Amino acid sequence: MNYVISVMHKDRVGIIADVTSAIKQLGGNLEDMSQTVMRGYFTMLLLAAFPDGTDEAALRSALGAVKDLADFEIGIVPFEPDANNGVKADDSEDRYVLTASGPDAPGLVAAIAEYLRQKGINIIDLTTQVYHGRYIMMFLVQLQPQTDVGKLKHSLRIAMSDLGIHTELRHQALFKMTNEI
Amino acid sequence: MMQSNQIIGTVEMIQQDNLDVRTITMGINLLDCRHQDIDVMCRRVVNKIESYAGDLVDVCDRIVEKYGVPIVNKRLAVSPAADVAAGHGPEGFVALARAMDQAARSVGVDFIGGYSAQVQKGASAADDILIDTLPEALFSTGKVCASINVGSSRAGINMTAVGKLGRTLKTLAEGSRDQDGFACAKLVIFTNQPEDNPFMAGAYHGHGEPEVVINVGVSGPGVVRRALERRIERDGAENLGLDDLAEEIKQTSCRVTRCGELIGREVASRLGIRFGIVDLSLAPTPKVGDSIGEILTILGLDAIGAPGSTACIAMLNDAVKKGGAFASQSVGGLSGAFIPVLEDSALAEAVERGELSLEKLEAMTCVCSVGLDMIAVPGDTPAETLSAMIADEMAIGMINKKTTAVRFIPVPGKVAGDRVEFGGLFGGGTVISVPNAGKSARFIRYGGHIPAPIHSLNN
Numbered sequence: 001m002n003y004v005i006s007v008m009h010k011d012r013v014g015i016i017a018d019v020t021s022a023i024k025q026l027g028g029n030l031e032d033m034s035q036t037v038m039r040g041y042f043t044m045l046l047l048a049a050f051p052d053g054t055d056e057a058a059l060r061s062a063l064g065a066v067k068d069l070a071d072f073e074i075g076i077v078p079f080e081p082d083a084n085n086g087v088k089a090d091d092s093e094d095r096y097v098l099t100a101s102g103p104d105a106p107g108l109v110a111a112i113a114e115y116l117r118q119k120g121i122n123i124i125d126l127t128t129q130v131y132h133g134r135y136i137m138m139f140l141v142q143l144q145p146q147t148d149v150g151k152l153k154h155s156l157r158i159a160m161s162d163l164g165i166h167t168e169l170r171h172q173a174l175f176k177m178t179n180e181i
Numbered sequence: 182m183m184q185s186n187q188i189i190g191t192v193e194m195i196q197q198d199n200l201d202v203r204t205i206t207m208g209i210n211l212l213d214c215r216h217q218d219i220d221v222m223c224r225r226v227v228n229k230i231e232s233y234a235g236d237l238v239d240v241c242d243r244i245v246e247k248y249g250v251p252i253v254n255k256r257l258a259v260s261p262a263a264d265v266a267a268g269h270g271p272e273g274f275v276a277l278a279r280a281m282d283q284a285a286r287s288v289g290v291d292f293i294g295g296y297s298a299q300v301q302k303g304a305s306a307a308d309d310i311l312i313d314t315l316p317e318a319l320f321s322t323g324k325v326c327a328s329i330n331v332g333s334s335r336a337g338i339n340m341t342a343v344g345k346l347g348r349t350l351k352t353l354a355e356g357s358r359d360q361d362g363f364a365c366a367k368l369v370i371f372t373n374q375p376e377d378n379p380f381m382a383g384a385y386h387g388h389g390e391p392e393v394v395i396n397v398g399v400s401g402p403g404v405v406r407r408a409l410e411r412r413i414e415r416d417g418a419e420n421l422g423l424d425d426l427a428e429e430i431k432q433t434s435c436r437v438t439r440c441g442e443l444i445g446r447e448v449a450s451r452l453g454i455r456f457g458i459v460d461l462s463l464a465p466t467p468k469v470g471d472s473i474g475e476i477l478t479i480l481g482l483d484a485i486g487a488p489g490s491t492a493c494i495a496m497l498n499d500a501v502k503k504g505g506a507f508a509s510q511s512v513g514g515l516s517g518a519f520i521p522v523l524e525d526s527a528l529a530e531a532v533e534r535g536e537l538s539l540e541k542l543e544a545m546t547c548v549c550s551v552g553l554d555m556i557a558v559p560g561d562t563p564a565e566t567l568s569a570m571i572a573d574e575m576a577i578g579m580i581n582k583k584t585t586a587v588r589f590i591p592v593p594g595k596v597a598g599d600r601v602e603f604g605g606l607f608g609g610g611t612v613i614s615v616p617n618a619g620k621s622a623r624f625i626r627y628g629g630h631i632p633a634p635i636h637s638l639n640n
Contacts, residue, residue, distance in 0.1 A: 099192050127185045138188045150246040168192060170249040177439040178194070179187040 001050045002031070002079035003059060009072045011042040019044065022066040026059065027051045047079055094147065095124070095172045098139040098156075101131075102165035108135055111163055115156065120144050140172065191436075199403035199471040200437060201251040202444050203464045205241055206379030207234050208386035208394040208457065211260040211295075219273045222266070223280035230257065230284035230293075233393050233454070238289040240451045244444055252444065253400070253466075253606075257285060258384035259295035267307035271314050278318035278325050285324040294384035296327035299374070301336040303630075312345055316352045319364045326382035332372035332575040334582045334634065340572065341628040346370055347568030350591055354560065358593040361601045365590040366555065370571050372578030372585050377458050378514040383551075383586055394457035396514060397445030399505075401437035402463050403471040405497075408433040409479045426480060427500045434461065434504030442509045460514030461505030462550055463497070465525040467608030473497070473518050474527025485528060486537030494518060495548035515584060517550025522610060523590075523603065524555050529610030539570075539613050547577050552586035557601045557612045560593040567591060569621030572631075580634055 007019055020030065028048040035044040050059065056076050063069055063076075098116075102108050109128065116123060116139070125140040143152070153169045160167050194200040214225035234257055241252045259265075259281065266277045278296050285293040296318050298308040315327055329346060332338035354362030369383035376387020379396040386394075412429045413421065441459050449456035465472045473494075474485045480493050498518045506512050520542065522528045531537035539556070546552050553574050558567070571587045578585030592601050595612050602609035 097188060099188060129185055131189060136185070136189065138185050150243075153246065168196075168249055170192075171247045173443060174248045174250065174440065175188055175191050177443040178191045178436045179184075 006075040094143040100137040104135040198407045203400040204254040204398040206256040234288040257293040261297040263298035263311040274314045282322035294326040297385040299330040301333040328383040330374035337633040338631040347564040372575040395449040396457040398460040399441035430500035431504035435508040438505040438508035458513030459509040461516040463518040472527040484536040485531035498549040521555035524608040533611040565622035565625040
């Protein structure tokens, strides 16, 4: 039985040890894992396989029973193998990096995410940061096959200019080539 | 997902530091276009160029959309015209130049190089006709560029051709007097001319090249400059040695080259044409912030041309090659830092202030690419003096087993200190002083050949 488990807590030493030890004690095997710390807050998303018969309630109860995990925000959902929603391999020809920058104000990510939803463009990954006084958003996106990139860039630029957001769209291979050996 | 600082770094290289692909140059073999009938030869040339390069500009434009990296120039390099038109008289050569020009316009490229001949050991009848027709060919076309290889480390220097080309430069300058002698900017005179160079005006499609090939010239002085500035801001100049700065240049050159490699290979792939080489040259533009001279200033020279300039450019040139060679599967062309005076705002200003002399430029060309390039000299410089200046630069290439080249513009009616403006990538600047003009005529009048140098006892 495979579960996707999310964990969020204020960062401290030993969180990963606590969580993975608890999973091990439940007989679980880690299959995939992503973890980051943002401004002192730890978050982790993992996929683990458990012995047959391990249900969600039992898993939550077992994780909650571990003393050091008692005050963690924990989410558990059964893993569905088709849940990748058409996401292709990392080197997909249609995968682009959308960089956007604007004055630090509420609603910038929402505006771009809504625009992308309307165009049927999936966001694979997103990071943001304030850089030289501007709010910078970096979206890894999966375009629809056969998208006219020139037209998309143009319409995105026009749609976002009212909000003072400057957008650039470039194929991810450029970033890989200029940063990875 | 890549790290956000890597994404921001790449975007900054393009948006603020002037990273671009300077040229995508398609090389095309035209030797099978030869024919005794001039019209048939010209028709074959146009048809062949159109069939291979018809989609070049469109494909480049689509790749610019995909990666958001400008491709500044789309160009063609073809087989030496002296070989294609051999057997014809002057009218056949000029007709070929016009056919090249017509084809270049038809496919929408910026320039076509290959009105060329290799005469380092001696000139054939066709080579002589090509040199004789240079003025008419360049005056009657807009996109054609010419190059003559007059020397090599294996063959020596053809001084008769060098003597002739001094006079050719005068004719070209006089014939384009209303443009300050601009026709001279389309003629490069080489020693050890590369067969796969994508940069103009010296590009041609060499005999050892495949039927058709895509070569790429990267750019990047602005990126190197900003990388050095950031490193010095971050660590403090007092905490850095030149080896640290060389390493920074090397790593930046690697990133710039990777970008050129990616784009060049994709152009080749989409056109179904073999990819040739990435030329690792740092090619400046007249734009402020995209200059080799500015890099020398950041490396600690308060005046470009001051003592230390040669050492500085040697380090820069070597670091660029090391970083680029690691980044690309196949490198070639000129591969080095260019110092084309009129095309580099900081170099042009150094000449204007009297800080950078012709002699110091000549010394710097001993250790970098590619030679005395885009230099405006007084219009009354005698032809023999121009030839002697060419000979000096060719000798540097011959002895040091490197490519050297000359692009002089003797500006009609102008003297040292006067301004010239060519606009666009050709830039502008000040006419440089030529010391001892008129004192080399007896040397040049000998003509003949400087024998090939000995390849041992290297001191």
